[in-house]
Amino acid sequence: MSEEDIKKNLVQSVNQYSIVVQEYFERKVQVFLETVGKKILKIEHYWVRFEFAPSRGQIHAHLLAISPKSMMQQQYFNNKKSPKNKQRI
Numbered sequence: 001m002s003e004e005d006i007k008k009n010l011v012q013s014v015n016q017y018s019i020v021v022q023e024y025f026e027r028k029v030q031v032f033l034e035t036v037g038k039k040i041l042k043i044e045h046y047w048v049r050f051e052f053a054p055s056r057g058q059i060h061a062h063l064l065a066i067s068p069k070s071m072m073q074q075q076y077f078n079n080k081k082s083p084k085n086k087q088r089i
Contacts, residue, residue, distance in 0.1 A: 025059045042067045
């Protein structure tokens with residue numbers, strides 16, 4: 001079986017069992033948001049929209065997240081205020 005045949009079979013299987021793929025992907029995103037998102041990135045609120053493109057076998061998510069002002073943000077804004085970091089146009 002060629003690599004192209006394998007890819008065609010994979011896309012066909014994903015399209016045939018799209019609800020299983022969708023539920024698996026949604027669960028993986030939820031676990032990521034609960035662990036990495038909330039604990040490491042300090043996300044307080046989020047909104048997720050899932051899309052599935054059956055013709056290509058791709059599922060993806062659009063995410064809007066709200067987090068408090070983090071240390072990274074504070075460092076970024078502090079560096080922007082510093083005269084040595086002014087960009088020349």
